[in-house]
Amino acid sequence: MSPIAIKTIQFFLSLSLLIVLHELGHFIPAKLFKTRVEKFYLFFDVKFSLFKKKIGETVYGIGWLPLGGYVKIAGMIDESMDTEAMKEEPKPWEFRSKPAWQRLIIMLGGVTVNFILAVIIYIGMAYSYGEEYIPADSLKDGFLVTEKHIGDELGIQTGDLITAVDGEKVEKFSSLPLEIINGNTITIQRDGRTFDQEIPVDFIATLLEDEDKARFLSLRTPFVIRDVSEDSPNTDIGLQKNDAVIAINGNEVAYQDEVAPYLEQNKGGTIQLTVKRGDETFPVEAKVTEDGKLGVMLGLDTYEDYANMGYFKIERIKYSFLESIPAGIEKGVSTLSGYVKQMKKIFNPSTGAYKGVGGFAAIGGLFPNGWDWPAFWSATAFISIILAFMNILPIPALDGGHVMFLLYEMITGRKPSDKFLEYAQMTGFFLLIALLLFANGNDLYKWLFK
Structure with a gap:
């Protein structure tokens, strides 16, 4: 079907x-x-x-x-x-x-x-089903801004942590985009300092320009090899599943977003990778394609694997029947409250939120x-x-x-x-x-x- x-x-x-x-x-x-x-x-x-x-x-x-x-x-x-x-x-x-x-x-x-x-x-x-989520404050080195122009509009960048919206602590990473849409002020933690940032009135209109990019925040993940493509120029250099690139040309890197600029700078050339495999660390010379790729697929199998490596935590809650009652009531009230906030934005023409009103x-x-x-x-x-x-x-x-x-x-x-x-x-x-x-x-x- x-x-x-x-x-x-x-x-x-x-x-x-x-x-x-x-x-x-x-x-x-x-x-x-x-x-x-x-x-x-x-x-x-x-x-x-x-x-x-x-x-x-x-x-x-x-x-x-x-x-x-x-x-x-x-x-x-x-x-x-x-x-x-x-x-x-x-x-x-x-x-x-x-x-x-x-x-x-x-x-x-x-x-x-x-x-x-x-x-x-x-x-x-x-x-x-209980509840499973990634606590927003458990992200080891902040989040990844996947759409730079949206991040610039909001005043955030990769590596930041948004700890609160309108003074209310952000509990779950997955709820962060919606809380930002409904909010007026965000509290940002960056390089050891904390400050408040006003959310632009027309920020929703910015998101609606390309709704496919509305989820502009993601988890930062390490440059860990999942597989090497058959047409990769690096099929013969010995890379294996779960190999982690921890340095490029002698410069330490921890995340995929830190690797990307080096690949961009060395299009069509070669770079020196420092690879970590288990407890072993060794150098590898790799070729970079003309479009700035190594020809590898990235990522671990599950979020649990990332959590085990210490990049973030996964919170799991199982409710008894009696415990599920207040949890369900709180969810209903918070959902209604969030929807009321969205409607306030829609009825304010300056936000541009009315453009996102949908039907069936x-x-x-x-x-x-x-x-x-x-x-x-x-x-x-x-x-x-x-x-x-x-x-x-x-x-x-x-x-x-x-x-x-x-x-x-x-x-x-x-x-x-x-x-x-x-x-x-x-x-x-x-x-x-x-x-x-x-x-x-x-x-x-x-x-x-x-």
Whole structure:
């Protein structure tokens, strides 16, 4: 099966699960408060349904338009824009007849379920898989800046350590790029001194110029031979797997990035390598190709091998069931907090972050090319966090819009008129369509031109 097909299956499986549970978050409290639910739909049934069946007073169905789902609650102006029933006298089983606090709980049910679901997934992942990461402060000689122009823009260079972002200690190396994107100030450790550096306001725009280079930080690794290419000019000089180059032309080198300049300077010529094999050290004369290569493949087999050589540490945590609960809650809260920071950047035009807003293709890209349950559940939890946050925004037609009007009613004692709610719903609907077109238009632009 092709990677695109696998991603598509995962995307729709995840989306269906999240939509059904979100709508259940509205459905269950509505039923508890004896409010009639006329429809419960996965996807939208514009003009026709793929499947529908009436059970009791509710029609359950699957629509053909996969832009979300909905529950149609009697006596409520919602996505269906069915205002005919609103012209009649309120019935006891209708949404509009219920106390404001009950209506508020019904409207908050969807986003509450989305957040709780994400936390449950994170708890399950912590318990099932534990956690493994490289502590950021364990990097022996700092990190590697793989894209110099991005490093220059940020004010960092190879060998630096970023110890904190916005004053908060960086715990995991893998989370560093995202923390930088969400942050405003970084704390850099360089050559024995520590100083703070402002993150440029438009740094995100710099990354979006070439998204393939967005992971501009990497681990520094030694120049260790993995294999010698068949067409290498150095097949006959005796290099073996796990040989480490520790000096070139008498100058000590510890990392691949330190070797590269010497190869560049000696294109088409020869250089003297000092090679370490086990406890033995010996010199080797090697030829450099015209494009500055030795014709060898580099690297150790696993990160564990690098850790054993002392280049960094690998932290492994196994959680008991009880320990996984606070770990999952903390992961859910930190993920939501990080996403809120990203949204603040997006709503600030000077950051250029709005150029990175994506639609269905971007969301589908969160899933792996092959079937991988940890990756699937991680992506599902993240999307659930996104749905919770986006739905609580105070935009009419979203749950947050209804919550906003309910809070106004509870504070002032005055209920907005049905006609006002109808117009607000229409306005919110058009705003959402515009956002949908913009986000998916961004995906299309990137596909066509990048």
